[in-house]
Amino acid sequence: MRFVYSFLYTCVFFLALPYFVVIGLIRGKYLSTFSERLGKIACSSERPSIWIHAVSVGELLACKSLLAKVKQEFADFPLFVSTTTITGQRLARELLPEATFYFPFDWAWAIRKVLKKIRPQLVIVMETEIWPNFLWTLKSQNIPAVLVNGRISDRSIRRYGMIKNWLPGFTENWMQTEEDARRMRHLGAHEVFVMGNLKYDFQPPQLSTDVTSLISSWKKDCVLWVAGSTMAGEEKIVLDAFARLKTEFPLKLLIAPRHPDRFSEVATLTANTGVSFVLRSNRAAANEDILILDSIGELAGVYQFADVVFVGGSLMDGGGGHNPIEPAFFGKAIVSGPNVSNLRAVFQDFQQRNAIVITSTLEATVRELLRDEEKRLRMGDSAKKIVAGNAGASAKVMSVLRRYLMEKCLA
Numbered sequence: 029m030r031f032v033y034s035f036l037y038t039c040v041f042f043l044a045l046p047y048f049v050v051i052g053l054i055r056g057k058y059l060s061t062f063s064e065r066l067g068k069i070a071c072s073s074e075r076p077s078i079w080i081h082a083v084s085v086g087e088l089l090a091c092k093s094l095l096a097k098v099k100q101e102f103a104d105f106p107l108f109v110s111t112t113t114i115t116g117q118r119l120a121r122e123l124l125p126e127a128t129f130y131f132p133f134d135w136a137w138a139i140r141k142v143l144k145k146i147r148p149q150l151v152i153v154m155e156t157e158i159w160p161n162f163l164w165t166l167k168s169q170n171i172p173a174v175l176v177n178g179r180i181s182d183r184s185i186r187r188y189g190m191i192k193n194w195l196p197g198f199t200e201n202w203m204q205t206e207e208d209a210r211r212m213r214h215l216g217a218h219e220v221f222v223m224g225n226l227k228y229d230f231q232p233p234q235l236s237t238d239v240t241s242l243i244s245s246w247k248k249d250c251v252l253w254v255a256g257s258t259m260a261g262e263e264k265i266v267l268d269a270f271a272r273l274k275t276e277f278p279l280k281l282l283i284a285p286r287h288p289d290r291f292s293e294v295a296t297l298t299a300n301t302g303v304s305f306v307l308r309s310n311r312a313a314a315n316e317d318i319l320i321l322d323s324i325g326e327l328a329g330v331y332q333f334a335d336v337v338f339v340g341g342s343l344m345d346g347g348g349g350h351n352p353i354e355p356a357f358f359g360k361a362i363v364s365g366p367n368v369s370n371l372r373a374v375f376q377d378f379q380q381r382n383a384i385v386i387t388s389t390l391e392a393t394v395r396e397l398l399r400d401e402e403k404r405l406r407m408g409d410s411a412k413k414i415v416a417g418n419a420g421a422s423a424k425v426m427s428v429l430r431r432y433l434m435e436k437c438l439a
Contacts, residue, residue: 029194033160037134061114061130067141069129076149077106078433081131084116086351087154088123089328090177090227094422095123101426102433108146112157115288119325134159143169150432152176152425153198154226156184163196172199172432176425177226179204180211181348182369192216200428205373223425225374227353228418235329238311243282243333246306246313250280251335251398256327257286257350258340262365263294265343267301267318269391274303274317277398282330284321286340286350291322331355335404336397338390339364352378356411361385361404363393383411 305318341347342365349368
């Protein structure tokens with residue numbers, strides 16, 4: 029089975045390689061990460077370590093408080109973090125300079141190179157990253173692999189379900205919800221537990237004084253609508269709605285595209301509307317109607333300035349919705365589109381407790397909230413209570429780490 033998987037993986041890799049080379053040459057992506065993904069990482073350790081894999085920015089922000097606790101309690105173990113995306117790597121390097129690298133391609137020889145360099149005593153995988161050769165190689169070297177904050181989306185259960193008899197397992201599976209746990213057992217996993225969601229242990233990034241001053245002086249006494257983690261197609265809907273709403277309210281708009289490679293595209297789209305705008309990277313703003321947040325890792329902290337928040341990735345088919353917990357932490361009124369399969373349980377909880385409005389008519393919903401400050405405050409208060417009431421998942425993860433690492437600490 030392993031040989032068949034490795035053969036198919038290699039075939040797909042080389043079939044897709046020309047596309048990634050072209051994209052890499054045009055956009056400057058992928059090529060710079062290639063060497064590390066072959067296992068040629070600069071990180072190394074002379075002692076047994078802890079390896080945490082977090083795909084991108086969202087997973088890193090979710091485990092930010094966990095990373096701090098691990099560093100404090102298990103100081104004898106070097107801590108390494110891998111990511112898959114460029115944006116995730118940038119944030120990881122801010123959190124753990126000189127202890128980050130790109131996750132290797134799923135070939136056993138590449139994975140063994142990484143294992144030899146950092147010598148992990150325990151590997152923690154955030155959310156759901158099932159790479160068969162990676163798990164098989166860890167098992168062959170008796171290195172426990174624990175899935176943390178696991179979730180199985182509607183799309184993932186269909187994809188993994190077709191090959192579930194092939195899938196190697198994690199040593200333990202700590203899932204976000206009972207439904208995620210049920211789906212994981214359906215895929216044949218053992219040692220499956222429910223831990224809650226690490227995203228509820230969210231700690232916002234500390235914004236620089238320059239950013240805080242920039243946004244405060246730009247917002248002034250206006251009402252601020254933040255459209256966060258938007259995807260292609262959503263910015264046009266937001267911009268059209270804003271153009272009409274700003275004739276009725278003293279309103280400003282901050283847009284934060286989900287993917288950095290779309291910053292210039294969104295800037296061009298905004299310029300074509302004729303509405304005044306400024307880029308965050310300009311480091312100056314005056315009376316412009318729109319500010320485009322063309323930065324990485326700041327959005328979660330910027331939500332504190334919002335009066336109304338639209339959580340992107342939720343209006344277009346296939347988006348799946350992005351994290352509403354970040355604006356909820358600050359007690360903000362949140363609006364989302366109907367496509368929320370990525371975090372279905374979270375959105376359902378928010379909706380049942382009147383902490384979010386899920387709608388396909390964005391403009392009408394935002395207009396209603398702009399007219400009703402009391403409703404905004406009620407929604408924000410409910411959202412904040414949900415976050416506070418669900419915190420604590422990182423404590424469960426720490427107890428798992430103690431079981432695996434305490435013997436080594438005492439040795």
